[in-house]
Amino acid sequence: MPYEPPTHTVERSIRATTDAKIIAGVDEVGRGAWAGPVTVCAAITGLRRPPAGLTDSKLLSPKRRNEIAAELETWVTAHALGHASPEEIDELGMTAALRLAACRALDSLPVRPDAVILDGKHDYLGDPWQVRTVIKGDQSCIAVAAASVIAKVRRDAMMAELPKEFMDFAFAANAGYPSPVHKAALQEFGPTPYHRLSWAYLDALPRWRHLKKVRIPVAAADLESEGQLGFDF
Template sequence: MRDALADGGRPVRIAGVDEVGRGAWAGPVVVCAAVTDLGAPPVLRGRGDRTVALTDSKLLTAAHRASFAEVLPGWLAGHAIGASAPEEIDEVGMTEALRRAAVRALEALPHPPDVVILDGKHDFLRRPWRVRCEVKADQRSVTVAAASVLAKVHRDALMADLEDSCPGYGFADSAGYPSPVHQRALEESGPTPHHRLSWSYLDDLPRWRHLKKHRDPLAGEGQLSLL
């Protein structure tokens, strides 16, 4: 599980980390940590002579993401998924929930990484992890791109599985994001057990506003009051 960079002549194990679900109204936030070896990343065959390169999951079709998700585990030296459920997001806030999900993924790797590459400007991991933040890392680093694809495919499957227990919310299509179908179901039926109840969307739903959870700034992190 060694990546291409070196530190003082010693190979450095690098983990690419990416998340999905941060802005959704329902479902968990999911983080994947991925580590590559030195081999070239997999490439998919497109139409005709065209090929599809590994990149940010948002730039790939659902079919291409699914195809990459099948081959990436065999190419990666290791990967792991971590998540924070809606209840945890409501309890501790998104930044801390995201950090916890990332730590769960990193700690589940077969070997701890020496360096973690995060997509974006902000280091939500902090110590003791050695972190390098890169804007659009999921388009510049194949390791982060792999994490992006695996996190997206994993979370989309989780949300699709909720269709039977939560019909009408369109989770298979929206993945918990505010699509018109999702918003209409919320207005008519209210939030499900899979919704984040501290999110501001409840302010716009008079029938269900009483369910909103508020973190009490005087009670300390993790304390909730139901107002």
């Protein structure tokens, strides 16, 4: 299906109506997975012409996505990734985990953005960031599309590198998302250390249901003080 290529329209609008000069596009991957982290990429692109074919990562074949990601790694002005681990997702809930991962990405950039273009309609970042939310921003905004592709390729690679003892889950193929092979492995072996244990999929696994965690909201600042933050790959 043909699609319109992303543009710098939103960035130009922000520049024209605010004092922002450095603008980062932010997108996430892994929100709907059962295993693995939620990963956020922040990308600064300036107003240059992007690599040909750049669009939302979901619209690209794996081969083309990897090719474009390789170009983007050197084309973008700057980019950084942030992760929130399964344990953090279980402790914080997804919205707070997304904010944690996004702040980690933004704080890891070599320069602090003046404004952020966030994919979707919900601002999960909030203060002190100046945020512009854009529905389907990963299709319409160049910086967000770049973040989308980099985040997807890097997280997929991380999931593919999980220990071989978990090969029955086919993480290299499904990246932790539900799939027939993934579901069958859960039925037989139960969740791995990389699974989110507060999620509803465990309700359908009588043999492993006792492992489900009941989430008691914990502030991210409390986790930081307790040294619980981080995702070790």
